[in-house]
Amino acid sequence: MLPGERKVRYVTPALGQVPSGLGSSDPRETPMARTERRTLAVVASVGLTLALATGALAARGLSDDEEALAPTRGRPSAGIERKVDALLARMTTKEKLQQVQLLSDGQITDADAKAGVGSVFSLVDAEKINHFQRVAVEQSRLGIPILFAYDTVHGYRTVFPVPLGAASSFDPEVASADAEVGARESAIQGIKQVYSPMVDVSHEPRWGRIVEGAGEDPYLGSVMGAARVKGAQGTDYSRPDKVVSSVKHYVAYGEAEGGRDYNTTDLSESRLRNLYLPPFKAAIDAGADTVMCSFNSINGVPGCANKYTETDILKKEWGFDGFIESDYTAVAELRACPPVTPDEGPCGHGVAADGPQAGAAALMAGTDSEMVSTNIRDYGEQLLASRQITMKRLDDAVRRILRVKFRAGLFDHPYVDVAKASDPASYGKPADLAKSRWAAGRSMVLLKNDGGALPLDPARSTALIGPFGDTVDDVLGPWPGRGADELAPAHVPLVEGLTAASTGQVTYTQACNLAHNFDPPNVANPPLTPEDEVCAGPGDDGTTIDDAVAAAEAADQVVLALGENAYMSGEANARSELTLPGQQQKLLDAVAATGKPVVVVLLNGRPLDLSAVQGKAAAIFEAWFPGTEGGHAVADVLFGTVNPGGKLPVTFPRRVGTAPTYYNHEPTGRPCDAASKYNSRYRDLATCDPLYPFGFGLSYTTFEVGDLRLSRSSVRRDGRLTASMRVTNTGSVAGDEVAQLYLHDPVASLSQPVRRLRGFQRVSLDPGQSTTVTFTLDASDFGFYDNRGKYVVEPGLIEVYGGDSSTATMKATFTVTR
Secondary structure, three states, X not given: OOOOOOOOOOEXXXXXXXXXXXXXXXXXXXXXXXXXXXXXXXXXXXXXXXXXXXXXXXXXXXXXXXXHHOOOOOOOOHHHHHHHXXXXXXXXXXXXXXXXXXXXXXXXXXXXXXXOOOEEEOOOOHHHHHHHHHHHHHHOOOOOOOEEEEOOOOOOOOOOOOHXXXXXXXXXXXXXXXXXXXXXXXXXXXXXXXOOOEOOOOOOXXXXXHHHOOOOOHHHHHHHHHHHHHHHHOOOOOOOOOOEEEEEEEOOHHHOHXXXXXXXXXXXXXXXXXXXXXXXXXXXXXXXXXXXXXXXXEOOEEHHHOHHHHHHHHHHHOOOOOEEEOOOOOOHHHEOOOOOOOOOOOOOOOOEOOHHHHHHHHHHHOOOEEEOOOHHHHHHHHHHHOOOOOHHHHHHHHHHHHHHHHHOOOOOOOOOOXXXXXXXXXXXXXXXXXXXXXXXXXXXXXXXXXXXXXXXXXXXXXXXXXXXXXXXXXXXXXXXXXXXXXOOOOOOOHHHHHHHHOOOOEEXXXXXXXXXXXXXXXXXXXXXXXXXXXXXXXXXXXXXXXXXXHHHHHOXXXXXXXXXXXXXXXXXXXXXXXXXXXXXXXXXXXXXXXXOOEEEEEEOOOOOOOHHHHOOOOEEEEOOOOOOOHHHHHHHHHOOOOOOOOOOOOOEOOOHHXXXXXXXXXXXXXXXXXXXXXXXXXXXXXXXXXXXXXXXXXXXXXXXXXXXXXXXXXXXXXXXXXXXXXXXXXXXXXXXXXXXXXXXXXXXXXXXXXOEEEEEEEEEEOOOOEEEEEEEEEHHHHOEEOOOOOEEOOOEEEEEEEEOOOOOOEEEEEXXXX
């Protein structure tokens, strides 16, 4: 859906019911099942209603979040199962061991393809893909095609906003459009599997990979993850424009200690199930057929050797019949150090003595495909002979891989159209660029706007200043696919976007350079100090901070492009500080001293400490890394063509020392009170509040979210009720608001989070227009998992909060009865 389009959906919801007599220890009802029963109706002020047919099931409208979460996973095809069984029966042990091997683009050889290797990732040359595929199909004994995969995270050649940015839209269509375009462009190249979506919930702004997910909330993460799966796979991923999704990283990778990538995770059963598993379950329910296990250990057991999470929960409890691939060398990393058999490669977890034990641990836990390292393939026969692995388990792994290949249509259509794959016209189509621009504009968040500093006047002269005004990486962000190669559409930097949208003069002054520590520091490459890392010395254009001050003084309006470069976010890019790197604050201070109102546009991939920025900038505008059309999208918002309506999917802390800071924390017996000593406060902060809370975002208009009403004051544990709010545009221009619904269980057998997001709807309203949004709540909303892994629904009072952020104060209550 592009700007200006309006949508009203009429659908018939699934008929699943909460099991009758659901008790406090009944595990059958899960939070993901809520989407089969919940109902939302959006009723506009003009009197739009849904008619009820007498004696027939009512047609009910689902909210966008509920539609994204509606389960679509189909039943296994009997025909495909017969083909899988027949093929498996013909395979030798060596051929089975080849199928569970996943090689990189730098490893694959003709010999591997001829031997029947299972999968290859990161190969993006269509001719080479066809070459290896022909060897596999035409020269191997059984002709089993190779599954080619790639990290299409937020676009292949047409790049969309980074996933954290997309989550700011609070609109699953943004995630779906991204995945749909990325799938089509990937499939054109011969790629049939994408390592996306990443659905790791994270409370850690220091963690570099927070940029790849949807932030700190499991419900928002579930919605966006499910939407991405549906966009990438459709209803049939054998179609030429679809791919199979691999959901990553299973599980709890986002809570690495200290925010350091690959680090350990230790958590309770209730936290695992209530916080980290729901987005994975939502993605599986949406049809995802592959999953990537994680690097981190979970309570001492590495993710790729964790039978409880891989087999007991994912495969048995959830009924997942696809396959699990390891992350890069994660199986080899199960070994103790120094590495033994082979005497090289990664090691560290210490749950296996050598390569054979590592391969056995991974396979028997539930990992079906080994990435890069080759322990299962190389030692499989001896592991079978010694009974460290079983043929039953190996057959199960191979069956799962073959099942996905048949579902992907690879046996019928194994080859890629090289001419189409090599044609620049196949990528960056006008409609796709329009979607990228629309998605970026929808994903931006206005954090501050004092004195109406925004929107800018396109007829006045504008000084664009800062290190991120004219670069490709810092528009595309980390994991940009092939968005910068010769077949990709031209990216739009900020200076180009502002110039195209303005009738007044636009000048650009870089003021400082873009040094970064992409390579690990060593003797020849000493580590850069924080002062040197970004925005140090003169810019690549020769300009300095003094030149920036002069440019600001000469212009009518001033925009500073600040933040992080793309190399500071993503994998292996944890930060120990969250302030603006280098001398960017010095640049901001100098420009602000001119007295001109300064608009700060942030390009970054994590929550930052903006305490010093907030006091200097008249307006702060979070653009994240906006993608191929980023410059145009930023200009759209700055000049008011698009009214920002995004909301923060993560909390912005006041200091790095307060991290992790997140809205959905458990209460304490001594909650934070900055005016009192003996409680959960910081002695050097005068407030308990974060700088910007989850769900926060401003607009160029004003809204009122009010009239929170519940349909009933009590409900049985297997019952349901509705909660409604009225949203009104009280300003003078059209805009978007996100109505948000939160729950809290104040008295429970386990202490419950102070707020839990349980529904949201983004609405577009003209001045003076109102809309009523109505959410249905049931056991999946007011229950929780306990530390036995059981889903419980306990009687008692439930608090409901409604508003426009996680700090909403509008409150109603209902009672759950026995």
